[in-house]
Amino acid sequence: MHNLIKKEKNVESVGEIIRFWRHISRKSQMDLALDIDISPRHLSFVETGKSNPSRNLVSKIAHSLKLPFRHRNAFLMAAGYAPEFEEQAFDGQKMEIVRGALRRLLEKHEPYPAFVVNTGYKILMRNSGYDKIVKFYAGENAFRKYDNAIRILFSEDGLRNYVKDWPAVEKFLLARLWEEAASTQNDALIALYEEISQSRTSSNPVNFQMDPDLPLMSLTLEKNSRKASFFTMITTLGTPLDLTTQELRMEFLFPSDKETKQLFHQDMF
Numbered sequence: 001m002h003n004l005i006k007k008e009k010n011v012e013s014v015g016e017i018i019r020f021w022r023h024i025s026r027k028s029q030m031d032l033a034l035d036i037d038i039s040p041r042h043l044s045f046v047e048t049g050k051s052n053p054s055r056n057l058v059s060k061i062a063h064s065l066k067l068p069f070r071h072r073n074a075f076l077m078a079a080g081y082a083p084e085f086e087e088q089a090f091d092g093q094k095m096e097i098v099r100g101a102l103r104r105l106l107e108k109h110e111p112y113p114a115f116v117v118n119t120g121y122k123i124l125m126r127n128s129g130y131d132k133i134v135k136f137y138a139g140e141n142a143f144r145k146y147d148n149a150i151r152i153l154f155s156e157d158g159l160r161n162y163v164k165d166w167p168a169v170e171k172f173l174l175a176r177l178w179e180e181a182a183s184t185q186n187d188a189l190i191a192l193y194e195e196i197s198q199s200r201t202s203s204n205p206v207n208f209q210m211d212p213d214l215p216l217m218s219l220t221l222e223k224n225s226r227k228a229s230f231f232t233m234i235t236t237l238g239t240p241l242d243l244t245t246q247e248l249r250m251e252f253l254f255p256s257d258k259e260t261k262q263l264f265h266q267d268m269f
Contacts, residue, residue: 012074012078013049013078014046014047014049014052014053014058014075014078014079015046015047015048015049017071017074017075017078018032018043018046018047018061018065019047021065021067021071022065024065024182024183024185025065025066027064027065029043029044029047032061032064032065035064036057036060036061036064037060038057052079052080053079055076055079055081058075058076058079058081059072059076059084061075062075062076068184068185068186068246068247069084069085069240069242069243069246070085070087070186070243070247071185072084072085073085073243085241085242085243085246086242086243087242087243087244088242088243088244088245089244090118090124090244090248095244095245098237098245098248099125102116102125102248102250103125105235105250106125106126106127106250107127109127109129109252110127110128110129111128111129111132111264111265111267112129112230112252112253112254112255112264113126113127113129113130113132113133113230113252113253114126114127114129114130114250114251114252114253115127115130115149115250115251116248116249116250116251117149117248117249117251118188118244118247118248118249119180119184119186119188119189119247119249120148120186120188120189120191120192121148121149121150121151121189121192122147122148122188123147123148123149124248129253129264130253131143132269133221133228133253133269134152134159135269136223136226136269137159137162137221137223138152138157138158138159138162141157142155142157142158142159145157146158148192149251150173150177150192150196151192151196153173154170154173154196154199159221160201162221162222162223163219163220163221164220164221164222164227165220166201167201169219170200170201174193174196174197174200177189177192177193177196178193178197181193186247218230218231218256219231219232219253226263226268227259227260228255228260228263228269229255229256229257229259229260230253230254230255230256230260231253231254231256232251232252232253232254233251233252233254234249234250234251234252235249235250235251235252236248236249236250
């Protein structure tokens with residue numbers, strides 16, 4: 001299963017790129033040819049290097065295989081064309097309107113935790129609800145030390161020791177992290193998955209216990225008899241036109257019980 005994550009950094013040919021992403025997408029050569037309205041023979045010639053694809057054909061293949069923008073650029077360059085998508089600095093002037101919209105969403109979610117991350121889970125923005133919950137459970141040192149949402153959750157000096165039913169949460173999140181690494185082929189995310197999976201605390205089978213009153217998995221933190229339970233909503237930006245906006249995601253933590261709601265509204269953190 002792990003051969004779906006590509007570790008080699010060598011320059012790839014057009015054919016190697018197509019075959020790899022067909023494997024990711026579980027599409028046969030015939031399926032892809034039908035999707036992009038060319039003959040299987042033509043596609044075979046492109047994959048074997050006997051035919052050079054036009055820029056339009058490269059774009060159609062990338063769209064059909066759902067390549068992230070970062071990999072569409074690499075695909076275009078491998079075929080001899082200029083990249084299509086720019087990468088803006090998150091703190092740059094062109095992203096000012098986007099940052100303003102994100103800031104408004106984070107503020108509107110108060111008093112509950114919310115934050116903005118990139119594909120590698122680096123925290124780019126956060127609200128005061130996030131600050132309070134991390135400082136209370138993990139402490140000031142961990143709050144200052146970790147700027148990555150996955151690392152602070154998995155680290156022993158972070159939140160890990162305060163997560164209820166940690167083995168189940170760990171297994172669930174590692175599976176999600178692997179799926180994201182495989183689907184995006186993002187270098188930072190692959191490196192993060194490899195780092196985190198090395199420090200897993202258990203490889204034994206885990207039985208997930210569903211809350212009968214909640215139709216999704218919740219995250220529960222507990223310290224000094226103060227327990228807070230959350231479920232998470234993940235949101236992305238619609239119709240992105242560059243690498244930066246496509247790779248942004250917002251995570252909103254909602255209280256999953258009345259007790260957690262009361263803790264926040266009574267400012268107990």
